[in-house]
Amino acid sequence: MSSNPKILILTARYGNGHVQVANTMYEQCKKQGIDNVVICDLYSESHPVFSEITQYLYLKSFSIGKQFYRLFYYGVDKMYNKRMMNLYYKIGHKKLHEIILAEQPDILINTFPMIVVPEYRRKTGNVIPTFNVLTDFCLHKIWVHENIDKYYVATNHVKEKIIQLGIHPSLIKVTGIPIRPQFEQEAKEEDLHKKYGLSRDKKTLLIMAGAHGVLKNVKELCQYFLAKEDLQIIVVCGKNQTLKDTLSPLAQAYPDRMKALGYVENVDELFHITSCMITKPGGITLSEAAALGVPVILYKPVPGQEKENAIFFEDTGSAVVVYKHEDIYDAVEEVFKDDAKLNSMKDKIHKLHLSNSSEVILDDLLKEAETMQSTKRIKGSVNYY
CATH class of the missing domain: 3.40.50.2000 (Glycogen Phosphorylase B;)
Structure with a gap:
């Protein structure tokens, strides 16, 4: 050959x-x-x-x-x-x-x-x-x-x-699973916090809300967690302009603690400064999260490969799976209030990375x-x- x-x-x-x-x-x-x-x-x-x-x-x-x-x-x-x-x-x-x-x-x-x-x-x-x-x-x-x-x-x-x-x-x-090379590169988190106008001293919740519009009541979710002074939120709306427009007033009201973004090309930058992420359990997203050691809360996995992915990550202790919208609040609070659990999830998901x-x-x-x-x-x- x-x-x-x-x-x-x-x-x-x-x-x-x-x-x-x-x-x-x-x-x-x-x-x-x-x-x-x-x-x-x-x-x-x-x-x-x-x-x-x-x-x-x-x-x-x-x-x-x-x-x-x-x-x-x-x-x-x-x-x-x-x-x-x-x-x-x-x-x-x-x-x-x-x-x-x-x-x-x-x-x-x-x-x-x-x-x-x-x-x-x-x-x-x-x-x-x-x-x-x-x-x-x-x-x-x-x-x-x-x-x-x-x-x-x-x-x-x-x-x-x-x-x-x-x-x-x-x-x-x-x-x-092959992922984009930027997810395996070092990054200066201090610079990224400055770029996105966020604090290094607060925990960051990343909500990947754009994919297929599956996550409902995102605004209410953000309002609930903005009441907690030690937490800041990034919402990636993707191509869902309606959602971005809905969240923009809230983001403007809390400019130091909430960001509502559309489609993000360099989403790896957000992964670098994220404490925990709410997302769907797609194989690539999970691989990217594993590369940067980002614990995940997996929302309402669809029967099929998503559900099987979710079960595997939950069994390894690197993810929390949520099937009802009202359970997201408790799941996020449970993860963020316990630093030992958060660090354990971070370590376990990173061990899945090759x-x-x-x-x-x-x-x-x-x-x-x-x-x-x-x-x-x-x-x-x-x-x-």
């Missing part, structure tokens, strides 16, 4: 996590001098209408569609069989074939579980080294297939789940791909294409 192989990264826009990991792997390739890299949202390119509808249903699962998503996530897991694989294989197969013919990739990386990719090898005999980069702290069977050459996972817990499905341990590497995941993954899969190609050459095999 050349020192500059052609890499095709396949992903899907069901939440931001899969695409974010794809982008992180893309940037790591560039950093290591690999410039023949293409990211493809396979489902959007092959079935745009189907993809748009299913992405809409996915977003609705955070509010009115929880039962639908529960049925999909756990139902597919239970019904996972040859018939199901054939159905998934048909979704995107034609487009995948076109892309492979056009791009002639040396390596395939999946950041979304698409059975069509490993099934393509089984159906066509076209052997391209194929690697799955899992994006959650739990496992869905749809990630696992006999024609995946190696799995890169967040924890030993996920590795054990894959082994139970019959995959050899040598084909699974615990690397953590450094330089994207670099470790890329180095390893390049070696694996080279070994596969060398083996083929020794056996006198024809080229991949």
Whole structure:
């Protein structure tokens, strides 16, 4: 294999996590001098209408569609069989074939579980080294297939789940989930406190309220905690302009203790100065929190990977899971009134972090791909294409 192989990264826009990991792997390739890299949202390119509808249903699962998503996530897991694989294989197969013919990739990386990719090898005999980069702290069977050459996972817990499905341990590497490099860099907290107009002497509650509008009554929550003089609040509203407009008068009334922000590009800066965060349990957000040792209060996880992520973090003692809005108040107070508990959560979540995941993954899969190609050459095999 050349020192500059052609890499095709396949992903899907069901939440931001899969695409974010794809982008992180893309940037790591560039950093290591690999410039023949293409990211493809396979489902959007092959079935745009189907993809748009299913992405809409996915977003609705955070509010009115929880039962639908529960049925999909756990139902597919239970019904996972040859018939199901054939159905998934048909979704995107034609487009995948076109892309492979056009791009002639040396390596395939999946950041979304698409059975069509490993099934393509089984159906066509076209052997391209194929690697799955899992994006959650739990496992869905749809990630696992006999024609995946190696799995890169967040924890030993996920590795054990894959082994139970019959995959050899040598084909699974615990690397953590790739995150943006700024979450693993040092920062001067004093400068960041000044930048955002906050005090270093007060505890800071970060509320990630923008994602899908799932956190209700944010204004009332802020009003309640602003009554506590030793606490300051940052609310990230994302693209939810209505929420930002609602909170702006309150932030103006407490300019030294509350910040209402829209979309924040350098959200890592906020993580650096945060004592505890209220958020949804997405795999990437949790990985970023672990990197900087930010304890989390996980609000109302959706059935599926979010709920499984939440359970894992709660079991490790690094998170508190809240299922009812009225319980958020007690959960926050419980965490902030007990410094020993807060520090324990901080320590436990940071222990879940594995450094330089994207670099470790890329180095390893390049070696694996080279070994596969060398083996083929020794056996006198024809080229991949």
